[in-house]
Amino acid sequence: DTFFPAVFPYTVRKFDDESMDFGMYDVQGETVLGRMAMGDDFPPDVPAYLNVYFAVPDCDASVAKATERGGVLRYGPVDSPFGRFAALSDPQGASFTLIDVTKTEGEMPATSPA
Numbered sequence: 001d002t003f004f005p006a007v008f009p010y011t012v013r014k015f016d017d018e019s020m021d022f023g024m025y026d027v028q029g030e031t032v033l034g035r036m037a038m039g040d041d042f043p044p045d046v047p048a049y050l051n052v053y054f055a056v057p058d059c060d061a062s063v064a065k066a067t068e069r070g071g072v073l074r075y076g077p078v079d080s081p082f083g084r085f086a087a088l089s090d091p092q093g094a095s096f097t098l099i100d101v102t103k104t105e106g107e108m109p110a111t112s113p114a
Contacts, residue, residue: 001114004033012114023114034082051087052096059084059100066090066098079105 001012001023010025010033021037038048056062059077063086067073074095076086083101090096 001035013111014114016110016112020109022109024111049095053085053099054096056098056100057102059086059098059103062098062100063088079103081106081108 001014004010004025005012008025009027011027013024013026015022021039023035024031025033025035034053038046054062063071063073063077066088070091072089074087074089077084077098078086081104083099084103084105085097085099087095087097
């Protein structure tokens with residue numbers, strides 16, 4: 001959690017719940033990035049990766065549009081404290097996630113400065 005704040009003007013918060021190593025990167029009080037460590041539940045042959053989240057005004061409509069154009073729905077849509085999101089792949093197989101941050105469900109996990 002030191003690299004990105006050294007390069008960009010981020011402050012970092014981490015979940016207080018130590019069972020999940022999740023960091024949230026903020027700029028001027030607005031969360032712009034999140035990162036989750038790959039724990040033991042990930043298969044050992046899965047390499048480290050970045051997953052891009054695109055903020056959309058309507059997750060379900062955006063999923064429909066993406067799949068109509070050749071995208072593949074991999075997971076969701078589901079509601080979370082972060083927003084309604086779905087994981088997809090584009091026609092070439094690149095993974096990405098769509099999220100509507102205005103539709104949240106549940107309580108946001110407590111965080112503290114990292």
